[in-house]
Amino acid sequence: MGARSSTASYPQASGSIESAHPTKNFFYSEEYQIKFGNSSMLDGKFFKVLHWDGKDHVDASCQLCLPKQKIIKGSVEITTNFIKHLKRLHPSEHKEYIKYKTEKQKNKHTSEISHTTASKKMRQVTLTVKQNLIEELSIL
Numbered sequence: 001m002g003a004r005s006s007t008a009s010y011p012q013a014s015g016s017i018e019s020a021h022p023t024k025n026f027f028y029s030e031e032y033q034i035k036f037g038n039s040s041m042l043d044g045k046f047f048k049v050l051h052w053d054g055k056d057h058v059d060a061s062c063q064l065c066l067p068k069q070k071i072i073k074g075s076v077e078i079t080t081n082f083i084k085h086l087k088r089l090h091p092s093e094h095k096e097y098i099k100y101k102t103e104k105q106k107n108k109h110t111s112e113i114s115h116t117t118a119s120k121k122m123r124q125v126t127l128t129v130k131q132n133l134i135e136e137l138s139i140l
Contacts, residue, residue, distance in 0.1 A: 040101035041079040046086065046093070047072065064090045 036042045042049055047060035056077060062070040062085060070089075074081035086094040 036076070039076070039079075040097065040104045041082045042076065045100065046097055047082055052076075062089075064093055 036049055041047055042058065042060055046063055048063055049058050049060045051059040056075050058076055059071050059073050062072060072081050072085050086097055
């Protein structure tokens with residue numbers, strides 16, 4: 001089964017989105033960033049989401065096909081249709097996507113490590129303060 005695409009009439013990806021959860025400037029909203037911001041495929045660099053059913057189904061516009069609007073239908077979690085589109089119509093950009101995805105994953109991993117390290121340091125400081133307080137109280 002090949003990638004499904006459509007030339008349906010969607011608003012240009014200019015900050016509005018047709019959604020089960022419509023909001024003003026959805027592309028810049030916290031909800032959009034939470035759902036699609038971590039996705040290398042749907043974060044707006046290669047594909048911009050035009051319609052999201054609020055669950056898993058999305059219709060996204062290929063940013064590399066612009067000004068022609070090429071709509072790819074797919075899933076938030078399973079991006080095969082989007083990858084197939086890149087491989088078939090934009091092979092050099094597909095290689096760029098692989099690098100972009102790898103870099104984004106490294107950055108996310110690094111961010112998670114620094115957050116974990118900061119949390120551990122905070123716990124250590126808290127424990128040290130508690131130990132010092134206990135020692136002071138036991139001296140009294």
